[in-house]
Amino acid sequence: MSEVTAIGLGEILWDVLPEGRQLGGAPANFAYQVNALGGTGVPVSRVGDDDLGREALDILQANGLCTDYVSIDPEHPTGTVLAELDKDGVATYTFPDDVAWDFLTCDDATRQLAERADVICFGTLAQRCPTSRQAIRQVLEAAPGALKVYDINLRQDFFTPGRIRDSLDRADVLKINDDELMMITGPFSLPSGQKEALARLLALHDLKLAVLTRGGEGSLIISPDGISDLPGEPVEVRDTIGAGDAFSAAMVLAYLKGWSLDEINRYAAQVAAHVCSREGAMTDMPPELRLK
Numbered sequence: 001m002s003e004v005t006a007i008g009l010g011e012i013l014w015d016v017l018p019e020g021r022q023l024g025g026a027p028a029n030f031a032y033q034v035n036a037l038g039g040t041g042v043p044v045s046r047v048g049d050d051d052l053g054r055e056a057l058d059i060l061q062a063n064g065l066c067t068d069y070v071s072i073d074p075e076h077p078t079g080t081v082l083a084e085l086d087k088d089g090v091a092t093y094t095f096p097d098d099v100a101w102d103f104l105t106c107d108d109a110t111r112q113l114a115e116r117a118d119v120i121c122f123g124t125l126a127q128r129c130p131t132s133r134q135a136i137r138q139v140l141e142a143a144p145g146a147l148k149v150y151d152i153n154l155r156q157d158f159f160t161p162g163r164i165r166d167s168l169d170r171a172d173v174l175k176i177n178d179d180e181l182m183m184i185t186g187p188f189s190l191p192s193g194q195k196e197a198l199a200r201l202l203a204l205h206d207l208k209l210a211v212l213t214r215g216g217e218g219s220l221i222i223s224p225d226g227i228s229d230l231p232g233e234p235v236e237v238r239d240t241i242g243a244g245d246a247f248s249a250a251m252v253l254a255y256l257k258g259w260s261l262d263e264i265n266r267y268a269a270q271v272a273a274h275v276c277s278r279e280g281a282m283t284d285m286p287p288e289l290r291l292k
Contacts, residue, residue: 003040003118004034004039004040004118004119004253004256005039005040005042005113005116005117005118005119006030006031006034006039006040006041006042006117006118006119006120006121006249006252006253007027007031007041007042007043007044007069007113007114007117007119007120007121007139007143007146008026008027008028008029008030008031008032008034008041008042008043008044008045008121009027009044009045009120009121009122009126009136009139009140010025010026010027010044010045010101010104010122010123010125010126010127010132010136011025011026011027011028011045011079011101011123011125011126012024012025012027012028012043012045012046012047012056012060012070012078012079012101013025013028013078013079013080013081013095013099013101014052014056014078014079014080014081015081015083015093015241016080016081016082016083017083017085018084018085021080022241022279022282023055023056023059023060023282024081024241024242024282025045025079025101026121026123026125026151026153026244026245027043027044027045027121027122027123027126028043028045028060029242029245029246029282030121030151030245030248030249031043031065032060032063032065032282033242033245033246033248033249033250033271033275033285034119034249034252034253035063035064035065036249036283036284036285036290037249037250037253037271037285037289037290037291038253038290038291038292039249039253039291041065041249042065042066042069042113042117043060043065043066043067043069043070044069044070044104044110044113044139045069045070045071045101045104046070046071046072046073046100046101046103046104046105046132047070047071047072047073047078047079047100047101048072048073048076048077048078048099048100049072049073049074050077050078052077052078052080053072053073053077053078053100056070056078057070059282063282068109069109069110069113071104071105071107073100073103075103076098076099076100076102076103077099077100078099078100079095079096079099079100079101079102080096080099081093081094081095081096082094083241088237090215093155093156094156095125095155095156095158098129101126101132102126102128102129102131102132103129103131103132104126104131104132104135104136105131105135106134106135106136106138106139106142110139110142111138111139111142114139114140114142114143114146115142115143117143117146118145118146118147118256119146119147119148119149119252119256120139120140120143120146120147120148120149121149121151121248121249121252122136122139122140122148122149122150122151122167123150123151123152123153124152124153124154124155124158124159124163124164124167125153125154125155125158125159127159127163127167128158128159133163137170140170147172147173147208147252147255147256148170148171148172148173149171149172149173149175149248149252150167150168150170150171150173150174150175151175151176151244151245151248152164152167152174152175152176152180152184153180154180154183154184161184161187161188164184164188168201168204168205168207169205171205171207172207172208172209173207173208173209173210173211173251173252173255174198174201174202174205174207174209174210174211175211175213175244175247175248175251176210176211176212176213177212177213177214177215177244178194178212178213178214178215178217181194181197181198181212185197188201194212194214194220195220195222195227195229198210198212198220198222199222202222202223202224208223208224209221209222209223209251209255210222210223211247211248211251213243213244213247213272214232215232216232216237217231217232218230218231218232218269219232219247219265219268219269220265221251221261221264221265223261226261227261228260228261228262228264228265230262230265230266230269232269232273233269233270233272233273234273235273235274235276235277236277237276237277238276238277238278238279242275242282242283243272243273243275243276244272246268246271246272246274246275246283247268247269247271247272248268249271250267250268250270250271250272250289251264251265251267251268253291254267254268254291257291270289271285271289274286274289
């Protein structure tokens with residue numbers, strides 16, 4: 001799997017939890033998990049010229065990730081987010097404004113990386129600022145051959161229907177969870193049923209896959225040719241931070257290997273369940289879950 005290069009495009013930030021802080025951000029988590037599963041994950045992001053930024057780079061490098069495409073912002077601080085866990089380990093987040101990843105840029109080196117990438121995973125949160133939104137579009141446009149995965153990642157009020165539609169039109173794969181699907185059902189005039197709503201999005205935006213994660217209730221994958229609807233994997237949840245990003249990483253790698261929808265769905269769910277059983281997003285990955 002080392003020949004697969006997958007970009008995690010967007011925010012790198014620190015999750016500030018009651019027991020301390022952990023490095024995260026959905027694109028960075030995605031890149032980490034691609035690496036952990038046997039591919040080559042590359043974060044494309046921005047951190048501040050501060051202690052938190054330097055520590056973030058050190059941690060990424062210590063975990064085997066290339067940081068050549070994480071730029072340094074001399075004016076804005078490294079991103080942080082207050083993460084609060086409920087009794088089931090499910091996180092809610094509060095994001096400060098005007099942090100380094102809001103000012104993401106697309107330079108020549110990043111364009112060259114995008115040109116040879118097999119996968120680019122991007123979300124909505126990192127598009128809240130016009131500067132980073134333009135950079136994300138430029139990276140996507142520089143990669144006509146890459147599989148583009150839109151992890152919708154709706155947070156607070158940092159999204160609009162128009163921004164979501166634009167992202168869907170640039171994507172090949174939609175990854176969404178059940179809460180997020182409910183949030184867009186009204187504005188997008190989607191059917192009330194999950195399968196019907198995913199099928200509508202798949203058809204309207206010419207997607208190759210539409211993927212719904214439902215926590216302990218399992219996951220649903222729809223393609224133009226089939227459907228996979230599987231129950232959840234049994235797991236004792238420590239926290240859910242990064243589980244969706246791990247699902248995305250495993251799903252993409254399995255899809256590129258040509259697996260069936262059920263095989264993709266089951267494998268991605270197993271990887272996500274493992275992450276839920278550990279604290280934080282950048283967890284260890286047992287050898288049996290790595291793709292050879």
